[in-house]
Amino acid sequence: MQQKFENHIAKNFSFLIGKNLLLATSGGVDSMVMVNLFHKLSFEIAIAHCNFQLRGLESFADQNFVQNFAETNEIPLFLTQFDTKAFADDYKLSTQVAARELRYNWFYELLETKKYDYILTAHHADDNLETFLINLSRGTGLDGLTGIPAQNGKVIRPLLIFSRSEIEQYAMDTSIEWREDSSNASDKYLRNKIRHNLVPILKELNPDFLTSFCKTQAHLQESQEMVEDASIMVYQQVAKQEDDQIHFDLNQLKKLPNYKSYLYQWLNEYGFSAWDDIYDLVDGQSGKQVFSSEFRLLKNRDFLILSPENLEDEDEEYYIFKDQKEVNIPLNLSFSKVSDISLVSNTTIFVDEDKLWFPLVLRRWRQGDSFQPIGMEGKSKKVSKFFKDHKLSLIEKENVWILCSDNQIVWIVGLRQDERFKTGNRTKKILKIQLE
Structure with a gap:
């Protein structure tokens, strides 16, 4: 596998040579094999590990395992912890979607702030097959059948040519240690149901099914490219x-x-x-x-x-002055100075008052608006893209209000606070803003 991997990198990812690479590492067999392979080829690598705190002590055991491995092998390490369940509840996301959003937001932040060139994940051929079957079961166009891309911007997936069994065999042959995620044994998630129940039947019917699937998917990708070319013309x-x-x-x-x-x-x-x-x-x-x-x-x-789609009353604005305690039109908002931060939610935020310019403006959102969602320091996002990600309907979108300070968004009211106005260690005046 090592020689096959080296040839694969030389042929398809030669641009990675000499670059600073950030390897997403859970501690599972896939990511530990990926780290091993790049380490043996003397690439400049660092490890990024997320503790989502979803499996109690097991999550912290994974963190300790990755941390000890990085220290032993003298590989730079970045660790973070997320309260994934609270984030999912606050923003009405599934646990999986919440974990993905938190993970990739942090990865992109590391790329920018720590000057790494690419983030690498350990998705493999079986992951690709499972994604294909998930999309097929939900009904999809050709895009949904072409699989996980080997490259998506700064995200690289160098193990897609390998099966799960190849990766596990390599790990055993080279005495690589890894952690087993107990949630992988549960059929709670659709992906696990497909992995445990459907894929084994397909492989039983055709022992070379995965190889045949990879060939079929390559044909689908070629067909998609032809469709795109014809579509443009x-x-x-x-x-x-x-x-x-x-x-x-x-x-x-x-x-x-x-x-x-x-x-x-x-x-x-x-x-x-x-x-x-x-x-x-x-x-x-x-x-x-x-x-x-x-x-x-x-x-x-x-x-x-x-x-x-233009919003009605797009130019309607309401002003909020310093020391004003409440607003009743068009929304019921209260403003109070507090000494510490309590529970943050969709309807309650805490901001650094010294960062605000008064009067604040309450208005409808507009095409072109952008903000920095809290947790995405230094990375802006279009409000329209935020709405799309959260699947807001046309009626819901028309009812959204934006709280602004000096033309900068402080809060998409009831949905997401802006990173730039959050409180920090140097905050002297905390302003609590609540949607009644």
Whole structure:
């Protein structure tokens, strides 16, 4: 496996040579083998370990294991701990989604602040198969069947060519120690159900199933590239950009034998999901429209017009002055000075008052707004992307208010505080803001 890995890196990831690499390491067999392989090839590596505190003492035992390994092998180590359950509850996320958001936010922060070039994860061929089956079971387009990408920006997955059994055999042959995650034995999660019950049957029917699957997925990826190329060429014939709108010429569109496939390819990235309604627009009455969370598709005579969905009363603003204790319109907000921080939630935040410029402004969100979600120091995010990630409906989005200080977002009220205004060790005045 070591020689196969070395050849794989030389052929497909030669750009990693000489770079500073951050290896996501849980302590499990996959990540410990990845560390071993890169360490043997004398790459400049560091280990990043997240303790999600989801398995009690076992989580801290994993942390200690990784820490001892890094110290013994003189590998730089970065550790962090998350209250994943509280984060998931606060922001109404599943535990898995919450852990992923916390993990990758921290990884990107390390890349920026510690000057590392890439983050590497230990996903392998069996992970790819499980992801394929999960997407297949939920109903997906071609994108969902092409698997986990070997590279996604700064995230590299160098073990995708190896099976779980290859990795485990290498670990035993080279006496690599690792930690077993007890949650992997549970069928609580869909991925584990597929891993324990479905994949063994497929491998029993065809002992080389994983190899065949990898070949099939390579063909799917090639097909996806062809689809994307064709989509771009046809798009240039059918679509025209006008300011912030895209106009699709229906006369040209309906000449295509598979126009529904092209519409899906073009509109999927805008968050649409009601595909039957969209296809009906082609022959529907002028004035009909379909919405995604951020965009509107309007039938206007011989065109479909794609545009951002504008909020009503976008320019409506309310001012909040220093020492004002409450606001009753358009929301019920209270402001109080406190000496310490109690429970932070979606409806209660604590800010450093000295960082605020008064009067504060309460307004609707606007296209182009961005902020720094708390926990993402130095990394901004578009409010529209935040809404998309949290799957807000059009009605929910229209009811969102933004609290601003000097044109900077302090709080997406009821959803997320901004990192820049949080309290810290040097905070002298703590202002508690609560949504009643």
